[in-house]
């Protein structure tokens with residue numbers, strides 16, 4: 001092995017290796033902790049305009065995050081400022097749930113889905129007990145270790161460094177997991193936002209594609225209301241007092257079963273409780289863990305038996321002499337997001353595989369921040385389940401001015 005390049009040593013202790021990717025807050029490197037020999041992931045956070053560096057609140061938050069130790073939370077091993085950036089050192093994780101969901105070679109059994117959901121809930125329950133919210137739950141923040149254990153990453157970062165910035169293309173996807181109270185501009189919200197986001201991840205595990213793919217906040221609410229019906233005042237009494245509330249035309253809820261034809265009754269019951277509109281009535285993480293879905297057959301798979309994407313390997317010269325058909329290599333990390341070309345859900349993974357034959361029919365998104373890659377609005381194709389489509393909710397004329405102002409603001413977001 002070549003001698004390590006000392007110039008790549010970060011703050012004396014960590015030997016930088018390759019870049020793993022770039023997220024909302026900055027670049028992530030693979031590195032070796034020279035004190036322990038452990039492989040770690042270092043997230044370099046641009047402190048940018050915060051001239052005063054890491055402020056007192058951030059330091060307090062970091063201390064709190066370092067104290068979050070649970071088998072289902074990615075451990076924050078160390079944190080230090082270096083050359084004007086904040087470096088957060090995390091335990092290294094092999095892959096993430098987004099890669100699992102997107103990998104068409106992976107079959108996820110009901111027991112596997114249950115196991116992934118249960119591990120996520122356990123990590124969330126630990127943090128909610130300590131009054132820490134995640135606020136940015138999505139499949140690529142659910143990392144998976146070599147032993148199959150799923151751990152939540154990026155806890156508290158949204159709070160520490162501000163809500164993720166939607167100028168970045170990948171943050172467009174975060175909208176798909178956003179709770180309706182956040183979309184209506186709630187300034188005070190609670191653990192229910194994580195439960196809603198997790199319900200979207202649960203739905204995505206069942207469908208093997210993102211469930212509600214809004215192209216703007218307004219469209220996101222429209223997608224939510226087409227799936228679950230426009231909320232009524234009795235369902236969600238506080239809704240009308242939210243800062244960005246606009247009235248949507250009433251549409252009734254289609255049967256949940258029609259959206260998830262292959263899900264068990266227990267799975268649907270839990271899903272509907274997690275997708276409850278009123279955050280005060282939404283099931284808590286602890287209650288969700290106690291739901292009969294987790295105690296009924298099939299029991300959750302053991303983490304080490306869960307299917308995971310094949311590890312990426314460097315191509316060797318000998319690989320090119322193989323007689324077998326070529327294997328599909330994963331596309332690069334940031335271009336993995338795919339969106340359906342057609343309108344409509346295919347219902348579930350098995351059905352989707354039959355209908356579209358895998359990746360071929362998906363449109364790949366780019367990561368060029370141009371904003372041109374947002375998907376066409378995706379609506380539920382009810383006809384494939386023999387159902388009449390509900391009306392698409394529209395907004396009453398009284399709210400047009402308010403809405404126009406909101407849309408103007410959204411479109412003014414710099415690209």
Ligand SMILES: Nc1ncnc2c1ncn2[C@@H]1O[C@H](COP(=O)(O)OP(=O)(O)OP(=O)(O)O)[C@@H](O)[C@H]1O
Nearest residue numbers: 020021022023024028041090091092093140170333
């Ligand atoms: N602990 C870790 N171990 C291994 N890889 C990691 C770890 N944390 C992050 N990564 C990888 O680094 C890259 C960037 O991650 P980061 O969390 O900054 O952004 P992201 O999850 O891709 O997007 P977003 O900022 O929208 O959450 C991703 O490829 C991610 O899988």
